[in-house]
Amino acid sequence: MAIIEGTATRPAVSPPTIKTDRMTRPRRPAWVEWVTTTDHKRIGILYLATAIAFFLVGGVEALMMRTQLSRPGNDVLTPEIYNQVLTMHGTTMVFLFLMPLWAGFANYFVPLQVGARDMAFPRMNALSYWLFLAGGVVFYATLFFSPPEAGWTAYTPLSTGPYIPGNGTDAWIFLIHLTGTSSILGAINITVTISNMRARGMGWGRVPLFCWSLVAQAIMILLTLPVVAAAVTMMLTDRHFGTCFFEPTCGGSAMLYQHLFWFFGHPEVYIMILPAFGAISEILPVFARKPIFGYKAIAASSVGIAFLSMLVWAHHMFATPMATAALAFFMLSSMLIAIPTGVKILNWVATLFHGSINASTPLYFAAGFLVLFTLGGITGVMLAIFPIDRQVHDTYFVVAHFHFVLVAGSVSAVMAALYYWFPKMTGRRLNETLGKWSFWLQFIGFLGTFLIQHSLGLSGMPRRIYTYGSDMGWGTDNLISTIGSYILGIGVVLTVINVLWTLSRRRAPRVGPDPWRGNTLEWLTPSPPPAHNFDVVPVVRSLEPMKDARRRVAELTERETETVSVR
């Protein structure tokens, strides 16, 4: 507790804590401790490490595709392998990277932020992690057999009929079941923890915004993941047991699958981005040294987005045969989502106004998030207008749009959250210089990769094609995109190097409990926190309990010095 970084906190002052004797347990080998752990912090780290490993694998798959597309008529990948790689990339990034990654941050920080000693159901929490890992293993085991190749959406009849040899699609179905169950259990755990285990004084109006976003996310997970689980189960029985849910040759409907899939699929986008919103809402006020602007509006818009997200699914199906009235409904509902999202963006920008901005790496990534996510949100409104969507649907314009939202949006927030919370998890700060290099390479690499893809889509390049003719005139743009993707890749690798290097420097200076001058309760406890999190759980008096604590300590210190000087 005595070591505190001079610059980030006021000197020689630390929040009051009471030392107690800790229970001693028999020592077991480290790996046994990790495998059998029910500590939310260790489970969080397991989640984060596994998800980042899958992120790197998914990134390599992305680079394989970009390499193949770098010039017309390229033959680095065969059509078969290209389809397998695009399926693995999409599925990995959605189910094995972004969802578990936010589950990791949620696991680690929800109990700390609400002042609890663990999650509500610690053993179920461990089960969630192992189910997720099992899903990933089942899915990647297909590398030794026949990987799925119907895309991460696995549209029927391509996925159910006799069109793809091998059983990769079955592995994909099991991945959805395993990771889906994992997410549902996790969502129950998070909701119960936030609802019932908050510190004294933390009413709903004082719950940190990261936790608010996770409540909204949990609602969506609980309502939509069972639907996709049902849909893929029907697909499984269509494939193997002679049912006809989606098979048009015997009376099924291929459209039904699309509806069921996107009823889950669109909220899924918000499942991946809402925690990012939450993290940004935590980071901006800390580095602007200013309270979040419009706490209630931000919390309410998260819930509003969660509600609306379940009414917009068919905007993924504007090109399918549907009644015009249905198209118009989904167009209007999709446009409505822009309002709560826009409100959030304006609140974030307003948070920076009149602040005193400390430009550390987490703020860089948060600012990058704001620029790029705004662009992705705006192209989202364009896509909601269905005559326009019919021109750009299933082209590189859409690919660019959702990478702006999920890579520039969610992954930037992941980076910001990683640089922000890393000191809490390890007691060491990541290197700032390396962090800023990583940021600029990712920012420029991202723009290079994806901005140009809007043009490719507008000039007619469909997504998911393994090659294109030189007479199409898409060669230059694709080459630019490929070069950008390698720069982006280097940027990501720099952060990974930063993490490994910081962890390997055993004698690196350690940070105190509160290196950033944070606002929320996780900064009260030592870094890394002890197994029981808090020696004494404080009473929460405002949205920013740490600010209160710092103020109180400052007052006490001042009084002391005054007394000393009088004597």
Place this chain on the structure above:
Amino acid sequence: MAVGVTLAVAAPAYAGTLLPERGGSPNADRTASLYTVVLVLAGIVFVGVVAALGYALWRYHERRNKVAAQIHGHTRLEIGWTLAATALIVFLAVFSLTKLASIDDPDTAAASPAAVQAGIVKPGEGQSLNIDVVGMQYVWLYRYPGGAYSYTEMVAPTGVTVKLNITSQDVAHSWWIPKLGGKFDAIPGYTHQTWFRITKPGVYRGQCAELCGRNHANMLAQVRAVPPDEYVAWIQRQKQQLAAAEAARKRDAAKFESQQGAG
């Protein structure tokens, strides 16, 4: 404003870079115009947000602003921008809905006199030529009125509203010729309709836009627009060639069957 001016100047040169493809059929042109309006509004919003963000990051850096103001919000301001965002969205929605009919509904104008004379359609408004489009791995089949059919390349007359009935016989495909309007999925068990009306003879190219298997990238499509009399002549020739091929098949069928039996 600057965005608008730049767009207006650059529009013809940058079609395909900034705007969707156009120049084949009126529905594609109208979609591109709608897109232009939305793009300009989107550009203004984006530039506004990024300018505000950039200014805040520069002006309120801790070097320039030592003490942060402790502001928690501003209810009137927040209600104000929520209403402004709502107004913008409502405008976009209403504007798009007014343009909808002209993009979605087939052009009902009478066909060109040449087309009527060639006997492709009857005179008067609301007449159209109907062509069936069938997607299959990995080729498009077109069925014309009167029994002629062709693969990959559709031949269509200029000056006539052509209605397409799109379906698939195996997996989901998507019919898309960018210059002739948006894409329409070909889904087995469903029939989907769209239309185009071409004035300029020429070849309009596109390709399948829904992942349909390993050769998805090679499932190309094109529409060759020709003057009406040439279209009629082509249909005749196609029919003759198809009939000849059918006759040859019937003639040789017995031989093939015996060969198969022997093999």
